Amino acid sequence: MPGKSRVMALAAVLLAGTGLAGTAARADTLREALASAYQTNPTLQAARANLRATDETVYIQQASGLPSSNLSSTYTEYLKQSSASFISPERQISASVDLAVPLYSGGAVRNGVAAAETRVAAGRASLRGTESQLFSQVTAAYMDVIQNEAIVGLTRSNLNVLEVNLQATNDRFEIGDLTRTDVAQSASRRAIALSDVQTAEANLIRARENYIQLVGMAPDNLQPPPPLPGLPSSVEEAEDVALENNPDLIAAKERAVAAGFDVEVAGAARLPRVEGFANSGYQNYLGTLGSVPGTGAANQSSSSAQAGVRLSVPIFNGGRVSASQRQSQQTELAAMENVIATERLVVAQVRGAYASWQASRAIIESTQAAVAAAELSLEGVRAENTVGNRTILNILDAQQELLRAQVQLVTARRNEYVAGFTLLAAMGRAEARDLGLAEEGLPLYDPVVNFERDRPIFFDWGADPEPVAQATRTVDIPAQDGAISAGQ
Numbered sequence: 408m409p410g411k412s413r414v415m416a417l418a419a420v421l422l423a424g425t426g427l428a429g430t431a432a433r434a435d436t437l438r439e440a441l442a443s444a445y446q447t448n449p450t451l452q453a454a455r456a457n458l459r460a461t462d463e464t465v466y467i468q469q470a471s472g473l474p475s476s477n478l479s480s481t482y483t484e485y486l487k488q489s490s491a492s493f494i495s496p497e498r499q500i501s502a503s504v505d506l507a508v509p510l511y512s513g514g515a516v517r518n519g520v521a522a523a524e525t526r527v528a529a530g531r532a533s534l535r536g537t538e539s540q541l542f543s544q545v546t547a548a549y550m551d552v553i554q555n556e557a558i559v560g561l562t563r564s565n566l567n568v569l570e571v572n573l574q575a576t577n578d579r580f581e582i583g584d585l586t587r588t589d590v591a592q593s594a595s596r597r598a599i600a601l602s603d604v605q606t607a608e609a610n611l612i613r614a615r616e617n618y619i620q621l622v623g624m625a626p627d628n629l630q631p632p633p634p635l636p637g638l639p640s641s642v643e644e645a646e647d648v649a650l651e652n653n654p655d656l657i658a659a660k661e662r663a664v665a666a667g668f669d670v671e672v673a674g675a676a677r678l679p680r681v682e683g684f685a686n687s688g689y690q691n692y693l694g695t696l697g698s699v700p701g702t703g704a705a706n707q708s709s710s711s712a713q714a715g716v717r718l719s720v721p722i723f724n725g726g727r728v729s730a731s732q733r734q735s736q737q738t739e740l741a742a743m744e745n746v747i748a749t750e751r752l753v754v755a756q757v758r759g760a761y762a763s764w765q766a767s768r769a770i771i772e773s774t775q776a777a778v779a780a781a782e783l784s785l786e787g788v789r790a791e792n793t794v795g796n797r798t799i800l801n802i803l804d805a806q807q808e809l810l811r812a813q814v815q816l817v818t819a820r821r822n823e824y825v826a827g828f829t830l831l832a833a834m835g836r837a838e839a840r841d842l843g844l845a846e847e848g849l850p851l852y853d854p855v856v857n858f859e860r861d862r863p864i865f866f867d868w869g870a871d872p873e874p875v876a877q878a879t880r881t882v883d884i885p886a887q888d889g890a891i892s893a894g895q
Contacts, residue, residue, distance in 0.1 A: 435626060435627050435628065435629050435630065436629075436630050436632075436633075437546065437549050437629075437630075437632040437633065438633070438842070438843070438844065438847060440545055440549050440618075440622045440626075440629075441542055441545055441546075441839075441842060441844060442844050442847060442849050443622045443623055443624055444541055444542070444545045444621055444622050444623065445538070445541075445839055445844060445849065445852075446849070447622075447623040447877070447878050447879040448541055448621060448622075448623065448878060449876070449878035450537065450541060451537060451538060451541050452876070452877045452878045454533070454534050454537040454538075455534060455852060455854070456874075457530070458527075458530040458531065458533075458534050458854055458857075459854075459857045461526055461527055461530040462527055462530075462854075462857055462858045462861060463861065464523040464526065464527070465520060465523040465524050465527060465858075466861055466862075466864070467523070468516065468519040468520045468522075468523045469516075469520055471509070471512070471515070471516045471519065472509050472512065472516035472517075472520075473509075473865070474506060474507065474508045474509075475506075475507050476504065476505065476506045476507075477504070477505045478502070478503070478504050478505075479502065479503050479505075480500070480501065480502040480503075481499075481500070481501050481502075482498070482499070482500050483498060483499045483500075483501075484497070484498050485497055485498060485499070494696055494697045494698060494705055495697065496692040496693075496695045496696040496697070497692075497693075497695035498692065498693050498695050499690060499691070499692050499693070499695075500690070500691050500693060501688065501689065501690045501691070502688070502689050503686055503687065503688040503689070504686060504687050504688075505684070505685075505686040506684065506685045506686065507682050507683070507684050508682060508683040508684070509680075509681075509682045510681040510682055510683055510716070511679070511680060511681040512675065512678075512680050513674075513675035513676070513677075513678030513679065513680065514671060514672075514675045514678070515672050515675035515676070518668045518669075518671040518672045518675065519668070519672050521665075521668045522665045522666075522668035522669050522672065523665075525661050525662075525664050525665035525668065526661070526662065526665045527858065528661045529657075529658045529659075529661035529662045529665065530658075530854075531854050532654045532655070532657040532658035532661060533654065533655070533658040534654075534854060535654035535657075535835070535838055536653075536654035536655045536658060538838050538839060539654060539832045539835070539837045539838050540832065541621070542828075542832065542837050542838070542839075542842070543825075543828055543829055543832045543837065544621055545618075545621050545622060546632075546824070546825060546828045547825045547828075548614065548617050548618040548621050548622070549618065549626075549629060549632065550632070550821045550824050550825050551614040551617065551618070551821070552611070552614045552615055552618050552626045552629055553629050553631070553632075553821065554614075554817055554818060554820075554821040555607065555610045555611035555614045556611060556629075556891050557817045558607045558610070558611075558814055558817060559604070559607045559608055559611050559889060559891050560891055561607075561810060561813050561814060561817070562600065562603045562604045562607045562810070563604055565600050565603070565806065565810045566597070566600040566601055566603070566604050568806060569593070569596050569597040569600045569803075569806065570597055572593055572596075572597075572799075572802065572803070572806075573590075573593040573594055573597045576589055576590050576593040576799055577590055585799065589798070589799040589800075592799055592800050592803060593799060593803065596803045596806075596807070607889070608888075608889025609889065611887075611889045611891075612887050612888060612889050615887035616886075616887055619881050619884055619887070620881065623878070623879045623881060624884065625884050625885070625887065628892065632824060635824070635827045635828060635831060637831065637834075637836050637841075638764075638827055638830065638831065639761070639830070639834070642757070642758055642761045642762075645757045645761050645830060645833075645834055646754060646757050646758070648834040648835070648836070649753050649754075649756075649757045649833050649834045649835065650750070650753065650754075651835075652834060652835030652836070653753045653833060653834065653835045654835055654838075655749055655752075655753065656746070656749050656750055656753050659742070659745050659746045659748075659749040659750075660746055662742050662745070663739065663742035663743050663745070663746050665742075666735070666738050666739035666741075666742040666743075667739050669735045669738065669739065670732060670735040670736050670739055672735070673728070673731040673732040673734070673735040674728070674732045676721065676724070676727075676728045676731065677721055677724075677728045678721075679718060679719065679720045679721075680718075680719040680720075681716065681717070681718050681719075682716070682717050682719075683714075683715070683716050683717075684713075684714065684715060684716070684717055685712070685713065685714040685715075686712070686713055686714075687710070687711065687712040687713075688710065688711045688712075689708070689709070689710045689711075690708060690709050690710075691707060691708040692707045692708070693707070694707055695707075753833060756829070756833040757830065757833045757834065760826050760827075760829040760830035760833055761826075761830055763822065763826035763829075764823060764826035764827045764830055767819050767820075767822040767823035767826055768823055770815070770819040770822075770823075771816065771819045771820060771823060774812055774815045774816040774819055775816060777812040777815070777816075778809070778812045778813055778816055780812075781805070781808050781809035781811075781812045781813075782809060784805050784808065784809075785802070785805040785806055785808075785809050788801050788802050788805040789802055789805075839851050839852075
C-alpha cells in the first residue's frame with residue numbers, strides 16, 4: 408500500500424476497557440518514541456557511520472585508475488670518496504618528480520569499482536534493515552510498557568479486592584459466621600496477590616528500562632498506539648511483498664553480485680598492465696664535484712626528464728593468482744548460499760508473524776468473552792454466597808479467574824500489535840518513510856547525500872572534522888520504578 412495510505416494515523420484505543428488511558432497533560436505517543444530512536448539510537452547511528460565508511464571504498468577503488476604523482480628528495484654525504492676517481496663529490500642533493508597514468512589493468516579497476524558500488528547498495532539495504540529492526544524493537548518495548556502498566560493496575564486492583572475480602576472474612580469469623588479455614592484461604596490468596604503485584608512491578612521496571620535503552624528517554628504516560636497500515640489480507644500476499652522488498656534479502660543479493668565482481672578482480676592479476684609514465688630529476692653536488700686536471704671546473708648540477716609507456720606482463724606468480732580467484736569464487740558461492748538462507752529466514756519470519764497476528768486476533772475475541780463471563784460469574788458467586796450457596800473459596804476462585812482473563816486480554820492485545828508490526832517489518836514496510844515521520848517535521852536520513860558529497864573530492868589533504876558521537880546517553884535518566892498513575 409503506497410504513500411500516505413501506509414502512514415500511521417493516530418486513532419483508536421488499543422486496550423479499551425482495561426484502564427490504560429491516562430489523563431496527564433503530557434503524554435508520549437508511539438510516533439514520538441520512533442522519532443526519538445531514529446535520531447538518537449546508537450545502533451542506528453553506528454549503522455549510518457558504517458555505510459558512510461563503505462561509501463569511501465568506491466573512491467578508493469576509483470583512485471587506482473587515476474593518475475598518481477610523487478615527489479622525492481635525497482641528501483647524501485659521501486663519507487669516503489673513490490680513490491680511482493678525480494671527480495668524486497663530497498655531498499649531493501637530488502630531487503625527482505614521477506607521474507604514472509594507468510592505461511590498462513585487465514579490468515581490475517572497473518570491476519573493483521563495480522564491486523564497491525554494489526556493496527554500497529547492499530549497505531543502504533542493510534541500513535534499512537537496521538532501521539526496521541530498531542523500529543520493531545521500539546514498538547515491542549512501547550507495547551511492553553503499556554502491557555505491564557496494565558498488569559500492575561490489574562494486580563493492584565485484585566490485591567485491593569482481596570484485602571477487603573480478607574477484612575470482611577475476619578469480621579464474619581468474629582461473629583461466628585465463617586470458619587478459620589475461610590480466613591486462612593482469604594489470607595493465602597491475599598499473600599499471593601501481593602507477590603503478583605511485586606512481580607508485575609518488577610516486570611514494569613524492566614520494560615521501562617528497556618524502553619529507555621532503545622528510545623533514549625523515559626516513558627511518560629504512553630498513549631494507545633495508532634492502527635497499523637497496510638497489513639496483508641493473506642500470508643501469500645505478505646510473502647510476495649517481502650520477497651520483493653525485504654531489506655535484508657536485498658542486501659544479501661547485492662553482496663552476492665559484488666562477490667562476483669571480486670572474482671573478476673582476482674583474475675585480472677594474470678593479465679598485462681599498461682601505464683604511461685613521466686619523470687623529471689635534478690642533482691646538485693653543492694660545489695664538491697671535482698674536475699679532471701686541465702678540463703676546467705666541473706658542472707655542479709644536472710637535470711633530466713623522461714616519458715614513455717610501460718608494459719608489465721605477469722608470467723609466473725607461484726599459483727597465487729589462481730588461488731586468489733578460487734578463493735573469491737568460494738566467497739561468491741557463500742554469498743549465493745546466504746541469499747537462499749536469508750530468503751528462508753524471511754519466509755519463516757513472514758509466516759510466523761502472520762500466524763501470530765491472526766492467532767492474537769482470535770485470542771482477543773475469545774478472551775473478551777472470557778472477561779465478560781468471568782465478571783458475570785464473580786458477581787453471581789458473591790450473590791450466591793450471601794445466601795449460603797457458595798463458599799469463600801468459590802469467591803476467591805472466581806476473582807482469580809477474572810484476573811487471569813484480564814491479563815490474557817491485555818497480553819493478547821500487546822501480542823497482536825507487535826506481531827502486526829513485525830509482519831510489516833518483514834515485508835519492508837516499517838521504516839521511517841512508511842511511518843510518516845517526515846510528516847512530523849523530522850528530517851529523514853538520506854544515505855545518497857554523503858556519497859554524492861564525496862564524489863568530486865580528489866584532493867588528498869581533505870578530511871572531515873573530528874567525529875563526535877550523535878547518540879544520546881541515558882546515564883542521567885533516573886532509575887525507573889513500578890509506579891503507575893492513578894488513572895491507570
